[in-house]
Amino acid sequence: MIHINHVTLQAGDFRLENASFQVPTGDYCVLMGKTGCGKTTVLEAVAGLKKVESGQIMLGQQDVTTLHPRDRNVGYMPQDGALFNTMSVSQNLSFALQIRNADRQVIKKRVDELATMLEITSLLKRQIHGLSGGERQRVALGRALSFHPTTLLLDEPLSALDDRTRDQMCQLLENVQQQTGVTVLHVTHSQQEAERLAQWIVRINDGLLTTIAGRRPNRTQSVQTPSSAELAPQDTGALSKRRNSTASNEPPNT
Amino acid sequence: MAEPITSRTSSDRPFLIGLAILGATYISLIVGMLGADLLYLIVHKQIKMATIEFLWDDAGRLLHHGDKVTTQYDRRGLTIRTHSEQHPATIFEYLPVENEALKNSPATRFSTPMLGIAKTSSAADMPSVFQGPQAKLVFHWAEPVELTLLELSGIPINAVASARFLDVDGQLVASREIQGRTNGTLLEFSGKDKKQSGIQNVSGLELALPRGGFVSRIKYLWLGRARADWETDYPLLSRLAYNPLTAALQKPEIRYATKLSLISCTITAIFSLWLAIPIGYLLSRYQFRGHNLIDAIVDIPIVLPPLVVGLSLLILFQFVPRGLHDRVVYEIPAVVLAQTMVAAAFAVRTMRATFDQIDSRREEVALTLGCTRFQAFTRVVLPEARKGILTAATLAWARALGEFGPLLIFAGATRMKTEVLSTTIFLEMNVGDTAAAVAVSLIMVTGAMIVLIIARLWGNRAAI
Structure with a gap:
């Protein structure tokens, strides 16, 4: 579960105040909004790369607001992948486990496992230079998943890909989510992606957050259908400084 | 009626040529700078000035009255002999006169050491000056030199010494007749303004001193080292082996x-x-x-x-x-x-x-x-x-x-x-x-x- 609880963020000119939303464990949430509306900043706050001014971020049952990024058990995949250029594909995949001083056999097994799941077995020995855009995204995804994180944060993972590759990646992301049961927070500005992948959609609009259910059935829906009232935006009314008004809208608790 | 559109011929050539000129100027300056250094080393003629005043030999030892001089200056390419082994080239310097007999003979008292011909080769005897028509100091250089200065003293008035300058093959390059004077003779071959050069290509000097006389100073320009035999055969190799670098x-x-x-x-x-x-x-x-x-x-x-x-x-x-x-x-x-x-x-x-x-x-x-x-x-x-x-x-x-x-x-x-x-x-x-x-x-x-x-x-x- 990702629980953003009345969080205030500041990054450059952009400011998000008193934002709240929740993603149930194992669900796929797409965070949408215009360019520069602070989607990435929210993601960074969850990863621990950006300090929150106030509020609380919960991952599962743990309050991670002040935790170091390494202690959050969060897989992060930034926009361009940000692969480690000086390492080979398999070194990229095994990096997190090596940092954790995992056994060599364990590392090898995990790398093979990831390569099979992401269909990049043939790339393992390759250097990062010369990988195609789709291949890079797969490697970056594998690296983010390598240490069995509970939460996966994707920052525009499909934006640089051509249509065909994007389609394949969408399929892959869906499969990965189902296989690993990881909670996904996916940032994009593409309506298409949101419709294809989202079980929940959080929109940021002028500092206002709204949560609606996506097209894909989520786990909760299979149990209970949230009432339309619960999904409608609720203005907290507490803050209406210029554009920095805030909506807190929570999906039903699991 | 619309004006006829005159076709323009545009060209990027002046711009590109301008770039090329500026670029080429700088590049050629860089390359030329380094090339000039290299060229300088190759064409540079190493010339060293050697001044021999008979105070010390090339090993730095002080010379004293009566020392025989032959190969003491071979580090500067010079060997000195006389017309005969019996009468070696010897250093004379100031000594208080004890022997009355010597007083009448040509001067042997100088404030600085000088090179002359001794009467005998025996080291024990006080050297006295050999006189005779055949008396001759023979200088020989391993490398041809440019002789710039020769200072003689002690030649009696009315006596004449003669100097013959020889090249590598023993051919006469120049000769001088030197009249005796009381206060020594300075033969300066090269002018102070450097316009006039000394006597070039001198490999040998025969100095005839029939009525006595001494050499007190000799100056010449030379390569700075004696060349080995192979160097004349392979001048380029020699340049590589011996250059300022x-x-x-x-x-x-x-x-x-x-x-x-x-x-x-x-x-x-x-x-x-x-x-x-x-x-x-x-x-x-x-x-x-x-x-x-x-x-x-x-x-x-x-x-x-x-x-x-x-x-x-x-x-x-x-x-x-x-x-x-x-x-x-x-x-x-x-x-x-x-x-x-x-x-x-x-x-x-x-x-x-x-x-x-x-x-x-x-x-x-x-x-x-x-x-x-x-x-x-x-x-x-x-x-x-x-x-x-x-x-x-x-x-x-x-x-x-x-x-x-x-x-x-x-x-x-x-x-x-x-x-x-x-x-x-x-x-x-x-x-x-x-x-x-x-x-x-x-x-x-x-x-x-x-x-x-x-x-x-x-x-x-x-x-x-």
Whole structure:
């Protein structure tokens, strides 16, 4: 579960105040909004790369607001992948486990496992230079998943890909989510992606957050259908400084 | 009616030609500069002035009254003989006259030693001057020389000495008749204004002294060394083996300076990296109060006149404890410190640009993957900065090699102590030895080139 609880963020000119939303464990949430509306900043706050001014971020049952990024058990995949250029594909995949001083056999097994799941077995020995855009995204995804994180944060993972590759990646992301049961927070500005992948959609609009259910059935829906009232935006009314008004809208608790 | 559109012929040619001219001018200046150095070494004729005054021999031993002279001057290519083994060439100098008989014979008392012909070859006897029609001093040079000065004394008035100058094959080049005078005869062959040169190509000199007389001074220009037989057969090889460069490399001072330069530049490069990597990273990644101030401060050594850096260091060390001051100032640590002051600033610039180019996302990903900041820095950032680190080290090294102003003031220019290659050029130019200065600068060029090439090779391999 990702629980953003009345969080205030500041990054450059952009400011998000008193934002709240929740993603149930194992669900796929797409965070949408215009360019520069602070989607990435929210993601960074969850990863621990950006300090929150106030509020609380919960991952599962743990309050991670002040935790170091390494202690959050969060897989992060930034926009361009940000692969480690000086390492080979398999070194990229095994990096997190090596940092954790995992056994060599364990590392090898995990790398093979990831390569099979992401269909990049043939790339393992390759250097990062010369990988195609789709291949890079797969490697970056594998690296983010390598240490069995509970939460996966994707920052525009499909934006640089051509249509065909994007389609394949969408399929892959869906499969990965189902296989690993990881909670996904996916940032994009593409309506298409949101419709294809989202079980929940959080929109940021002028500092206002709204949560609606996506097209894909989520786990909760299979149990209970949230009432339309619960999904409608609720203005907290507490803050209406210029554009920095805030909506807190929570999906039903699991 | 619409005006007819005149077709324009546009051409980019003037622009491109302009670029080419400007570029070619600069490139040819760079290449020409280095080429001229090289050419200078090849065409440079090594000429050394030899002045023999019979005070010392070539090994530095003092000559005394009665010493026989034959091969004492062969290091300067000169051997001296006489017409006969029985009457050796001998040194005469001032001695109080004890023997009345000698008083009437030609003068043997001089304030400086002189070369004449002795009556006997026996060492025990007090030498007296041999006289006779056949009396002759024979000078022979291993290499043809340009004779510029010959000073004779003690030739009796009304007597005539004659000098015959011979070339390699024994052919007469010139001859002189020398009239005796009371106060000696100075034969200056080359004018003081250097317009008139001395007697060229002299390999031998026969000096006939029928009624006595002495040589007190002889000056000539020569190659500086006796050539081996093979050198006449292979002149090019000889040039390669003996040129200002090899001569410079044989000088102990220059060897020392080369060694000190190589070592101090390497230490400086290491120190510079040691300072530049943390500072560059800090400036590139973190925004904090005084960020801009620090950014400006690290630029100061770049914009400061080099002499000011040296002087300021010197003044700074007026305020440190005496023990530290004495260990640093005018000692080798001063060389490294002065070099580091400037070189590190360039390294900081380079490292900062390098870190700026490395996407900080990679470190952030590394953090989420379980790294501490330190681990992210050493495992992700440093490997990616490899090329920049190499560039910074190269730049610092090359910069340190050329450092001169601060060294002169802060470390001094003591030979065999704080003399680095740039100091050597200064010192050699000061004593007028342009050839040695050019040779040393070529050593520096070579060193810098090697470092540059190594950096390029490594850099490229890292990129692949």
